[in-house]
Amino acid sequence: MENILEVKNLCKKYDDFELKDINIELPKGVIMGFIGENGAGKTTTIKSILNSTKINSGSIKMFGMELDKNEKKIKEDIGVVLDDSFLSEYLTPNDVNKVIKNVYKNWDENLYFKYIEEFKLPKNKISKDFSNGMKMKLKIATAISHKPKLLLLDEPTSGLDPVARNDILDIFQDFIKDGESSVLVSTHITSDLEHIADYITFINNGEILLSKTRDELLEQYGIVKCSKEEFEKIDKSDYIKCRKNKYDIELLVQNKFDFKKKYNSQVVDKPTLEEIMVIYIKGEK
Amino acid sequence: MNVIKGLIIKDLFELKSYKKFIIIFMIISAISVFSRSNPSETISLFAVMTTIGFGMFSLATFSYDEISKSDKYITTFPLTRKQIVLARYILVIGATILGSIIGFVLGLIVSLAINHTFPNMYEELCIVMGGIFGIAFIETVQIPSIYKFGSEKGRMVLFFAILAIAILGTILFYIGKMLNISISLETINYVIEHYFLIIFALIVAVMYYISYRISVKIYNKKEV
Structure with missing residues (x-):
């Protein structure tokens, strides 16, 4: 193009x-x-x-x-x-x-x-x-x-x-x-x-x-919400950034399909642009 | 040239809101000048006032642009920064000349109607040229200063410029005194009588040119 x-x-x-x-x-x-x-x-x-x-x-x-x-x-x-x-x-x-x-x-x-x-x-x-x-x-x-x-x-x-x-x-x-x-x-x-x-x-x-x-x-990226215990089992290379909240941890993942496949039990939500932006800026690796 | 025309039209539209002020200013100037006891001074004094008035009004366009941050928008147009500065100088010089012509013609008409005598045109023109020189000095110092520092601080520079000239004049006077250089009054009178108009017209033209070049240099480097 x-x-x-x-x-x-x-x-x-x-x-x-x-x-x-x-x-x-x-x-x-x-x-x-x-x-x-x-x-x-x-x-x-x-x-x-x-x-x-x-x-x-x-x-x-x-x-x-x-x-x-x-x-x-x-x-x-x-x-x-x-x-x-x-x-x-x-x-x-x-x-x-x-x-x-x-x-x-x-x-x-x-x-x-x-x-x-x-x-x-x-x-x-x-x-x-x-x-x-x-x-x-x-x-x-x-x-x-x-x-x-x-x-x-x-x-x-x-x-x-x-x-x-x-x-x-x-x-x-x-x-x-x-x-x-x-x-x-x-x-x-x-x-x-x-x-x-x-x-x-x-x-x-x-x-x-x-x-x-x-x-x-919006279709490939995903937001994963997990507990501290679940988070510890996730490989660092499988998410872009994470954001630690009071009760859970949010992860931004680049390919929600691959993530779902690898970590069977996890629910991966469709992100909004705002969520992507906030986790990128406020999150940590 | 069309783009420059567009920018000048923009400035004229901005000055539309000054219409009432200009009329009131001219009426007050006319009353104060025409009520003077010596009617032969009326034409030139009225012309000087309108020249300075029009020149000052044209400088107000800088404030309009500053308030609406127009510079930022105007630099996105298909033109060079030199053209933006040129448009402003054309407006300011045009307003100054227009002010002097309007004032002179109106003053002449009223003076003829009251006095029924034709004044000494050369003398009158010399006084008007003095007015043009005064406003040209203000404009040529203020425009580059405004481009550099903005409207508010730009005005301060004018006071410093006047102060600098006063100091320089005093220094030159004392140097002349120390070196025993004296210019006779006859020489000064001779120059004024024969060359005043041409000398001052040239000085004003050079002042505008230098000021324009400085403004272009400043504006080319400016982050808008």
């Missing part, structure tokens, strides 16, 4: 934080969920992909082109939604159109206003008076109206109610329908991704811990 985005061995050093050897491959026509706790490195990775921050080493390729040599050309085909940044809130959706139509060559005014109407946004009201959900919808309408091939979203659902979150997730699914466009969406609200993401990439403390298809992750 052709990749829309390829990040190879990306490193970025700050005084108190470091992105270490980040590798991401995003194929065409898919949604990739980029998960991790706050401060794990999601935003820094997205900023690096957008060349908003200078990387120390590594390479970033989009649509088969090197970012550092084709930045302007590449950015014509990217739509960006940032949680905490947009044009001034004193602009109306009409004003936004007048600004952005000068920015992107492929800007489609009709498509933009189609989204504005679909999202029920008032055209002549300044966005300062919008709800959080409405503000996010305006950002998304702006990001997709120049028909980008890649949509990059940084925490688009944080601070939104479940209905608004659901609306927004539907937009992403519509966006990749043509099979040519992809979405990379960073979030710490993992439940949002369980139904829509095709791939999950998990970052922790500046390192990619895993990058797999959602099905592989």
Whole structure:
């Protein structure tokens, strides 16, 4: 499958934080969920992909082109939604159109206003008076109206109610329908991704811990709950991490079928992304 | 060029909320200037006030961008950082020139209506140029400072710049005194009468250019 985005061995050093050897491959026509706790490195990775921050080493390729040599050309085909940044809130959706139509060559005014109407946004009201959900919808309408091939979203659902979150997730699914466009969406609200993401990439403390298809992750990985005595009989190489609770021990296993076969009596539950994330971060080997 | 146009339009939309302030500012300026006893000063003084006013208003766009963290978003557009800085300078210089023209023309019309005499245009223009120089100094110091330190701390740099110039002026004065260098008043008057406009226009242009180059350098390195 052709990749829309390829990040190879990306490193970025700050005084108190470091992105270490980040590798991401995003194929065409898919949604990739980029998960991790706050401060794990999601935003820094997205900023690096957008060349908003200078990387120390590594390479970033989009649509088969090197970012550092084709930045302007590449950015014509990217739509960006940032949680905490947009044009001034004193602009109306009409004003936004007048600004952005000068920015992107492929800007489609009709498509933009189609989204504005679909999202029920008032055209002549300044966005300062919008709800959080409405503000996010305006950002998304702006990001997709120049028909980008890649949509990059940084925490688009944080601070939104479940209905608004659901609306927004539907937009992403519509966006990749043509099979040519992809979405990379960073979030710490993992439940949002369980139904829509095709791939999950998990970052922790500046390192990619895993990058797999959602099905592989949710269908093959498993959570085992056992007592202290049962835990002592389990080989360390048969689980990824364990988390000791007050009354039991939770194990994250990579292949629940193999585990069941080997330890006959154990019950292995289907994990949620949140459980995987928590055991990875809080657990121990 | 279209992208730069888009950024300037963005700034103008942001300044829409200043519309009422600008009108009130112009009315107050007009009242205070036109009520002066010496009517020949009215055109230039009004023009100086509008030039400084428009220049200061245009700098307010930095605060709007800082509040909405627009920089982070704007750097994702298909443009270079140099173009982002250029758009800002075009706006600020444009606002300064527009302020001086509006002030000068309005001042001239009102002055003619009241006094029925045509003023000495060269003298009036020299005063307006003095106003442009003043606001250009503020802008050219403030813009790179804001890019470097943000709006709040950027303003502080201006005070330090004024202080530095005052100290430098004093030092130069004493050096001149010690070395017995004296410039006669006639020489100064001659230069002012014949070359004031061109010298100051050149100084202002050089100031904007140096300031722009410094801002580009700062912004290229900045993490947004």
